[in-house]
Amino acid sequence: MTTNKALLVVLGASLVFSCQKPLADNSIVIGKKDSLRSEILKETRPYLVYLPPAAKDHSKKFPVLYLLDGDAHFHSVSALIQILGTGVNGTNLVPEMIVVAIPNTDRTRDLTPTHTDIMNGEKSDYLKTSGGGPAFLKFIKEELIPRIESNYPTNPYRVIVGHSFGGITVINALYRIPETFDAYISIDPSIWWDERILLRKADSIFSNQSYAGKFFFLSQANTLNPGESTNFHFGAIKDYVKVLETRNNSGLQWSYKYYPNDSHGSVPMISEYDGLRFIFEDFQPSFDKIGKDPDLVVKNFAKYRQLPTESTINRFGYTAMAIGELELAQRYFQINIDNYPQSSNVYDSMGELWMKKGDTTKSIFHYKKSIELNPRNENAQTQIAKMRGKPTS
Numbered sequence: 001m002t003t004n005k006a007l008l009v010v011l012g013a014s015l016v017f018s019c020q021k022p023l024a025d026n027s028i029v030i031g032k033k034d035s036l037r038s039e040i041l042k043e044t045r046p047y048l049v050y051l052p053p054a055a056k057d058h059s060k061k062f063p064v065l066y067l068l069d070g071d072a073h074f075h076s077v078s079a080l081i082q083i084l085g086t087g088v089n090g091t092n093l094v095p096e097m098i099v100v101a102i103p104n105t106d107r108t109r110d111l112t113p114t115h116t117d118i119m120n121g122e123k124s125d126y127l128k129t130s131g132g133g134p135a136f137l138k139f140i141k142e143e144l145i146p147r148i149e150s151n152y153p154t155n156p157y158r159v160i161v162g163h164s165f166g167g168i169t170v171i172n173a174l175y176r177i178p179e180t181f182d183a184y185i186s187i188d189p190s191i192w193w194d195e196r197i198l199l200r201k202a203d204s205i206f207s208n209q210s211y212a213g214k215f216f217f218l219s220q221a222n223t224l225n226p227g228e229s230t231n232f233h234f235g236a237i238k239d240y241v242k243v244l245e246t247r248n249n250s251g252l253q254w255s256y257k258y259y260p261n262d263s264h265g266s267v268p269m270i271s272e273y274d275g276l277r278f279i280f281e282d283f284q285p286s287f288d289k290i291g292k293d294p295d296l297v298v299k300n301f302a303k304y305r306q307l308p309t310e311s312t313i314n315r316f317g318y319t320a321m322a323i324g325e326l327e328l329a330q331r332y333f334q335i336n337i338d339n340y341p342q343s344s345n346v347y348d349s350m351g352e353l354w355m356k357k358g359d360t361t362k363s364i365f366h367y368k369k370s371i372e373l374n375p376r377n378e379n380a381q382t383q384i385a386k387m388r389g390k391p392t393s
Helices: 003-012 070-085 133-151 165-176 193-208 232-247 267-279 294-302 310-322 326-339 344-356 360-373 378-387
Strands: 032-038 043-050 062-067 098-101 154-163 183-187 215-221 253-259
Touching: 032 133, 043 070, 043 133, 062 070, 062 133, 070 098, 070 154, 070 267, 098 133, 133 154, 133 165, 154 165, 154 267, 165 183, 165 193, 183 267, 193 232, 215 232, 215 267, 232 253, 253 267, 294 310, 294 326, 310 326, 310 344, 326 344, 344 360, 344 378, 360 378
Parallel strands: 062 098, 062 154, 154 183, 183 215, 215 253
Antiparallel strands: 032 043, 043 098
């Protein structure tokens, strides 16, 4: 097998996923499997859904990450969201998100933007079904997304992630349906496809389209063979980066990262992590940068189409209180009360603030409200007893 053909086998291979049946009594469930009959694709399409733990609070809504090759990457991406977004070890670097993973039925058909049966100058029967990308994107936009948004607590912010053929599907989505997604992660994409058709369109796209407020992360694996300085896959991505560097007048916020120690197969997970960190770089803002202006904090979260997180606002409130900025702290705690009126913790914080300001009446009022929402709040009970002069155990 020639070097180029060996690389093509790796780059073009379908991704396979096997799912063991969970045990009845002691299973750990990370998501659910569902399906949708698509009139656009004329077939039933399965999909997998991960819901964040906070979805138990029916008042909250979440961004949605749509994951291509979902059968292969569902576990890793849902785990990343769980670790980075739910406060594990105090980490809230990305929002809690819903993950919708789309398994493949005919990968070559759905994840290629045009039809061609030529691969690197040679005819290939493997590509005979290619070119279904536009219909697949129409399915996502017109059938899958409405189904998800009618059944789950979503907010309008959407991310799409894809690897290899999925990577060019992400780019095709950026070109064809830019109103559908807010952020794009394209992992070692097959930009060589159909004589670099997406690259040939890039100059015009990025010179004339408006992508203000959109995020695009592009990653590249080390697909060079010994002695090579470039090849058809590697070089196409490099040339795409050059267009972004020199011709991007679209307002698109983009980032590119090369992983010299990762192959085409190993690069997805690290790219997913870095892509999410890039998109949500400002999701946990610094008090030193914008904390003195609550309006800026609210605006910072608004670009992700969501309310400021309770944890961030609470952190800023306590930071303000620690440096003696009690009026600023009050503004922060009030933001949390307005946004999360069913949270016991936000009233507990405001109770502490009024106690610090010396107003026991208002402090007791807020501590009582906290106890109403969480009768097991021993801290609130203790503080009320202290202010009333009663002994505490």
